[in-house]
Structure formats: structure tokens, C-alpha cells
Amino acid sequence: MALKNREIHLARRPEGLPAVEDFRLVECPVPDIEDGQVLIRQLYMSVDPAMRPRLTAGYELDHVMAGGALGRIVQSRNGDFAEGDLVRNPLGFREYAIADGRGLAKLAPEPDLPLTAYMSVLGGTGFTAYGGLLEIGKLKDGEQVFVSTAAGAVGSIAAQIAKLKGCYVVGSTGSDEKAAWLRDEAGLDAVINYKTTPIRQGVKAAAPNGLDVYFDNVGGDHLDAALASMNTLGRVAVCGMISGYNQPGSRTAVHNLSNIIYARINIRGFVATDFMHLRPQFETDMRGWLKAGKIKWRETVLDGIAEAPHAMVGLMQGENIGKMLVRLSAE
Amino acid sequence: MALKNREIHLARRPEGLPAVEDFRLVECPVPDIEDGQVLIRQLYMSVDPAMRPRLTAGYELDHVMAGGALGRIVQSRNGDFAEGDLVRNPLGFREYAIADGRGLAKLAPEPDLPLTAYMSVLGGTGFTAYGGLLEIGKLKDGEQVFVSTAAGAVGSIAAQIAKLKGCYVVGSTGSDEKAAWLRDEAGLDAVINYKTTPIRQGVKAAAPNGLDVYFDNVGGDHLDAALASMNTLGRVAVCGMISGYNQPGSRTAVHNLSNIIYARINIRGFVATDFMHLRPQFETDMRGWLKAGKIKWRETVLDGIAEAPHAMVGLMQGENIGKMLVRLSAE
Numbered sequence: 001m002a003l004k005n006r007e008i009h010l011a012r013r014p015e016g017l018p019a020v021e022d023f024r025l026v027e028c029p030v031p032d033i034e035d036g037q038v039l040i041r042q043l044y045m046s047v048d049p050a051m052r053p054r055l056t057a058g059y060e061l062d063h064v065m066a067g068g069a070l071g072r073i074v075q076s077r078n079g080d081f082a083e084g085d086l087v088r089n090p091l092g093f094r095e096y097a098i099a100d101g102r103g104l105a106k107l108a109p110e111p112d113l114p115l116t117a118y119m120s121v122l123g124g125t126g127f128t129a130y131g132g133l134l135e136i137g138k139l140k141d142g143e144q145v146f147v148s149t150a151a152g153a154v155g156s157i158a159a160q161i162a163k164l165k166g167c168y169v170v171g172s173t174g175s176d177e178k179a180a181w182l183r184d185e186a187g188l189d190a191v192i193n194y195k196t197t198p199i200r201q202g203v204k205a206a207a208p209n210g211l212d213v214y215f216d217n218v219g220g221d222h223l224d225a226a227l228a229s230m231n232t233l234g235r236v237a238v239c240g241m242i243s244g245y246n247q248p249g250s251r252t253a254v255h256n257l258s259n260i261i262y263a264r265i266n267i268r269g270f271v272a273t274d275f276m277h278l279r280p281q282f283e284t285d286m287r288g289w290l291k292a293g294k295i296k297w298r299e300t301v302l303d304g305i306a307e308a309p310h311a312m313v314g315l316m317q318g319e320n321i322g323k324m325l326v327r328l329s330a331e
Numbered sequence: 332m333a334l335k336n337r338e339i340h341l342a343r344r345p346e347g348l349p350a351v352e353d354f355r356l357v358e359c360p361v362p363d364i365e366d367g368q369v370l371i372r373q374l375y376m377s378v379d380p381a382m383r384p385r386l387t388a389g390y391e392l393d394h395v396m397a398g399g400a401l402g403r404i405v406q407s408r409n410g411d412f413a414e415g416d417l418v419r420n421p422l423g424f425r426e427y428a429i430a431d432g433r434g435l436a437k438l439a440p441e442p443d444l445p446l447t448a449y450m451s452v453l454g455g456t457g458f459t460a461y462g463g464l465l466e467i468g469k470l471k472d473g474e475q476v477f478v479s480t481a482a483g484a485v486g487s488i489a490a491q492i493a494k495l496k497g498c499y500v501v502g503s504t505g506s507d508e509k510a511a512w513l514r515d516e517a518g519l520d521a522v523i524n525y526k527t528t529p530i531r532q533g534v535k536a537a538a539p540n541g542l543d544v545y546f547d548n549v550g551g552d553h554l555d556a557a558l559a560s561m562n563t564l565g566r567v568a569v570c571g572m573i574s575g576y577n578q579p580g581s582r583t584a585v586h587n588l589s590n591i592i593y594a595r596i597n598i599r600g601f602v603a604t605d606f607m608h609l610r611p612q613f614e615t616d617m618r619g620w621l622k623a624g625k626i627k628w629r630e631t632v633l634d635g636i637a638e639a640p641h642a643m644v645g646l647m648q649g650e651n652i653g654k655m656l657v658r659l660s661a662e
Contacts, residue, residue, distance in 0.1 A: 053593065219588060244589045253584040257550060258575045260600040262384065267598040269591040 007094035045092035067092035120323035298322030338425035376423030398423035451654035629653030
């Protein structure tokens with residue numbers, strides 16, 4: 001009996017904030033695999049802010065979307081993979097995926113960590129935070145740091161790594177619940193709820209000694225606020241600019257750019273592939289921090305492929321704390 | 332008989348474009364020098380875009396201004412300096428200056444170069460272009476380069492260094508006369524007169540292969556235009572943002588910042604002191620290029636200290652080609 005697959009297609013390109021109607025759940029049979037191929041039953045898939053620009057340009061209309069996922073090999077006609085292997089793969093937004101082995105990374109999970117950790121704090125998410133802060137932001141011990149969307153998947157890890165480096169860390173977030181988590185659990189020095197405090201005023205008050213590093217996930221008014229507070233030779237590591245993603249044309253006006261020259265600021269956009277050489281060091285450091293209980297992480301897990309559109313919409317509205325995941329089948 | 336000095340004071344802080352009435356010519360006696368001091372008769376002084384922000388905050392009201400100058404020692408009670416020595420010094424905006432030796436750099440000019448070259452192409456101006464392009468912009472041979480205010484003191488040198496490195500070089504300037512000089516003398520590949528062509532459209536048309544390096548002297552709409560054309564891993568070396576200097580509050584809106592993340596762009600503000608280790612290499616390279624006739628440079632020289640305010644106002648209105656200097660006495 002042929003297996004049935006369910007996958008998410010992009011039905012139309014969102015104007016502004018995505019809506020669940022922009023996506024379509026499609027059922028289709030899973031074809032038989034051929035020589036060299038494997039069949040993956042996905043366990044979890046990731047929903048990331050960086051997917052939003054691809055909804056506008058990147059993802060094909062009426063095709064299955066893609067994104068980070070973790071699955072188990074359920075059939076293999078490829079000598080490199082055996083049934084039962086866990087593989088990280090870029091074939092999210094579907095319950096079953098067929099692959100020829102390229103882009104799959106076998107995972108040997110440690111028993112004392114949940115599998116989802118490999119999709120968040122120990123995965124590309126944690127690595128993005130680590131490299132963005134240390135390599136792009138060139139963080140030095142004891143500096144003044146601001147992280148926007150600090151309760152988000154990447155932000156929450158970046159903020160805590162900065163704390164581990166002895167920095168004074170300010171975070172911004174959009175709810176009192178998330179602010180409380182950042183203060184009480186993640187241990188940030190100051191937290192700004194940007195929905196109740198104007199961000200520029202909030203940053204000025206929370207960082208009286210200015211900022212040496214700004215880890216930017218937001219752009220727009222957050223970047224403006226950070227620029228106004230940057231110290232000489234400050235660095236802005238731009239991981240994302242979510243504030244612009246949902247504006248038609250993605251044109252976010254920023255006004256304080258003259259500070260780039262006055263304070264000799266370095267602003268740099270990046271993706272994790274810019275510093276792949278750090279991956280082994282990241283794995284070592286992060287496993288050590290996790291074992292020592294020095295990094296807290298949160299996940300927001302929705303259940304079932306049909307929830308993937310809600311996960312995307314909710315992510316854009318800040319409904320998640322930490323990594324936004326969709327569980328696609330039981331472990 | 333006591334020597335008479337003439338110097339320029341800041342009389343009021345300009346709102347927007349500076350006017351000659353913002354400055355005051357003041358006559359005062361030159362005091363006798365004391366042990367350890369020297370008396371300098373200034374020959375040339377520099378007028379730079381970077382002085383504009385200091386008119387708003389930096390220079391003291393009703394005090395003599397300061398800036399780069401080249402002068403000759405006419406009296407010395409300091410063993411390190413002899414009468415007749417030429418010294419570069421930071422004591423512009425006055426005919427005579429008294430110094431204790433700190434901040435003075437003796438100059439041994441080569442006979443085949445005019446003294447003014449040491450105030451422009453072989454001075455801080457040329458060095459700023461050199462380090463900004465090579466160290467901050469990380470220019471690689473053969474790249475696609477855009478230089479704004481390319482007929483200005485720094486821009487004209489940066490554009491020609493990029494040409495010497497085998498790059499395709501686009502420049503912007505504000506008059507047909509300057510555009511013709513850039514094309515016909517400086518050898519740029521394409522020139523945009525931003526007063527007759529919208530800059531974004533101009534850059535798109537002049538740089539069909541995008542931009543790898545943007546040497547920014549302007550900010551604002553020029554930075555916006557460059558960001559819209561930047562290639563992946565492009566670099567923006569921010570030497571100045573003159574477009575914002577004359578706007579109250581220096582707030583220039585830029586809209587295309589989301590490209591920082593999409594193209595992983597690096598934007599970095601700098602001053603020449605950020606790369607002082609390159610100075611010897613710069614001197615060697617630039618002398619070689621000048622001897623080989625590979626770099627053209629222009630100067631706009633006004634005559635007499637009373638013209639210094641006009642030099643500042645004219646600079647802000649783009650009346651200069653190349654370095655803006657004021658001759659303070661005959662060589």
C-alpha cells in the first residue's frame with residue numbers, strides 16, 4: 001500500500017503579514033525510492049524568520065516549501081544510511097522526504113538532551129547566535145551588548161552567550177511574559193518590552209554606558225535606537241531585519257546612520273555559512289555550557305504538519321518563546 | 332615690533348548649510364615664544380567635509396578653529412626644530428601658530444612635487460582614500476566599485492586607486508565639468524552627475540554587474556542607491572556622510588538596509604587613525620604612482636586667511652574639484 005504524504009505548498013505570496021490562507025496543505029502519494037535514495041520520516045521541522053523573505057521571492061508558488069528538519073530514515077537504498085538513522089536535512093514542510101544523501105547529516109544524539117535541542121540550541125540556531133556574536137560581532141569579554149527579539153530562537157542564545165562572556169546584556173522583547181523569562185531565567189541585566197516602552201528611550205535608559213555590540217534581528221526602529229547608543233568602534237551583527245520583512249518592498253527607514261561615521265561603527269549582515277570553520281568549536285562550547293546548565297532554552301512546538309502555516313504566522317506575530325518547531329511525527 | 336596674527340573663530344553654529352557669517356576673522360598679536368616652543372608661519376591650511384559636524388558640536392564658539400596645516404618654523408626655542416623646517420601640524424585657521432613640538436611632523440619634500448601635494452594626495456587625504464579602500468573596503472583586484480563625490484579630495488584618489496587595482500569604477504559628482512574630468516583625466520569607467528540623473532537609476536545603469544565595494548562620502552540617497560546594487564558580501568567603507576551634515580540633527584533616512592542581511596553586506600565607518608600601520612606602505616605606493624604619472628590630483632586653492640570661511644561654504648556646495656586648500660602665505 002502506497003504511503004500517503006502531506007506537505008505544505010506556497011499558495012500565494014503574502015502582502016505584509018503572512019496569513020494561513022497563503023499556504024495549502026497538499027496530500028500526495030510517496031513514490032517508491034530508487035537505488036541510492038533514502039526515505040525519511042520527518043520528526044520535527046523548523047519555522048524561521050528568514051523564511052519570510054523567501055515567501056516574497058525564493059519559494060516557488062504551488063510547490064512544496066523547504067526548511068530545516070530532523071527525521072528518521074525508514075527505507076534506505078543508499079549504503080551510507082541505514083534504517084533508523086536520524087538525519088538533519090533541509091526538507092521540511094513535508095511528512096516524508098526522499099533524498100539521495102546530499103544535504104543529510106547523521107545525528108548521534110546524547111541521551112541527556114531532547115532531540116529538539118538539535119533543532120535549536122545545538123543546531124543552526126545556536127550556531128548562528130554563537131558565530132554572529134563572536135565572529136561577526138567580535139564580542140569581547142565585559143562589553144555592553146544589546147540583543148533584539150531576545151526571547152526568540154537565536155536572540156535568546158546570543159544574549160546568554162554574551163552573559164557567559166561577562167557582558168552587560170540588554171534584550172528587547174514584545175511581551176511581559178517573555179520579558180520575565182529573560183530576566184528571571186536567562187539572566188539578562190535589563191529587558192525592554194518594546195510594545196510598552198519606545199525602543200530608543202528604552203535602550204538609552206537600559207544601557208547608560210552605551211553599546212559595544214548590537215545583535216540585530218529586527219532592523220528599523222531597533223537598529224535606529226542601537227545606532228543612537230553605539231560606542232566608538234561598536235559593531236552591529238545583522239542576523240535579520242524582521243521589522244522590514246512584512247512591509248511591502250521591505251523598505252525600513254533608518255535615520256541615525258550618520259553615527260556610523262561619527263562612532264566608526266561596523267554593521268555586518270551574515271548567515272551561518274559565513275563562519276562554518278567555527279562549527280566544531282561551537283559544538284564543544286555549547287555542549288559544555290548545556291551540561292553545566294549555563295544556557296536555558298525554550299521551544300514552541302506545534303503539533304502536526306497542518307499547523308505549519310499557523311507556526312509561520314505566529315512566529316511573525318511574536319507568539320513563540322525560543323525556537324518555533326512543528327512536530328511531524330512521534331519520536 | 333610684535334607680529335600680528337589673523338585667525339578664524341567660530342562666531343555661531345550653522346543651522347543647515349554654513350554661511351560666511353558663521354565665522355569671524357580676528358586680529359591679535361603673536362605672543363613671544365617660550366623655552367621649548369616654536370613659532371610657525373602657516374603656508375597652507377586644509378578645509379575638509381569632516382569639519383562640518385564639528386561646527387555643530389566640537390569647535391568652541393568664539394575660539395580659533397583648528398585643522399590640518401603646513402607651515403614653516405620661523406622661530407625656534409625647541410632643539411627638535413630649526414628655523415626653516417617645514418612642519419605638518421593641526422593648527423590651521425590662523426596665520427601664525429605657536430606649538431611645543433607635539434603634533435608637528437617635519438616634512439622633507441621631494442623637489443619634483445609641489446608642497447600642496449603633501450596636503451592632499453600624499454597627506455591625510457590620500458591616506459584616507461588608500462586605507463579606506465584597501466583596509467576597510469577590502470578591495471580585491473578587478474571588483475566593481477562605486478565612489479561618491481568622486482571629484483572630491485578623497486574620492487578622486489580612491490577612485491583612481493581602484494582603477495590601478497584593475498577595478499571597474501563608477502563615480503558620482505555634481506557638475507558636468509567635474510564629470511568630464513573624472514572620465515577624461517582620472518579615467519573612471521562611468522560617471523553619474525547626480526544633479527541631472529536620479530542616483531539610484533544612475534548607479535543601476537552604470538554598474539550592471541552590481542557593486543562589490545562602495546566608498547561612501549555622502550550617505551543618504553547615495554548609500555540607498557549603493558545598497559540596492561550591492562553584490563553578496565559587498566563592503567561599504569564609510570568615509571563621510573556629507574548629505575546629512577547640513578541637515579539639522581543630521582538625520583538622513585535610508586530605506587534599503589534590508590539588503591545588509593540579504594547580501595550579507597559589511598558597512599564600516601572609519602577614520603585614518605584606524606589603520607595607521609599602513610602609512611609607510613601608503614607613502615611608498617603613492618610616491619611610486621605619482622612618479623609614474625598614474626594618479627592625477629586637483630586642488631582648489633583660495634588665497635588668504637580671510638577666504639577660509641568661503642572655502643568652507645564652497646566645499647559644502649561642491650564648488651571644489653579635489654582638495655580644498657587656503658594659501659596663508661607665500662612659500
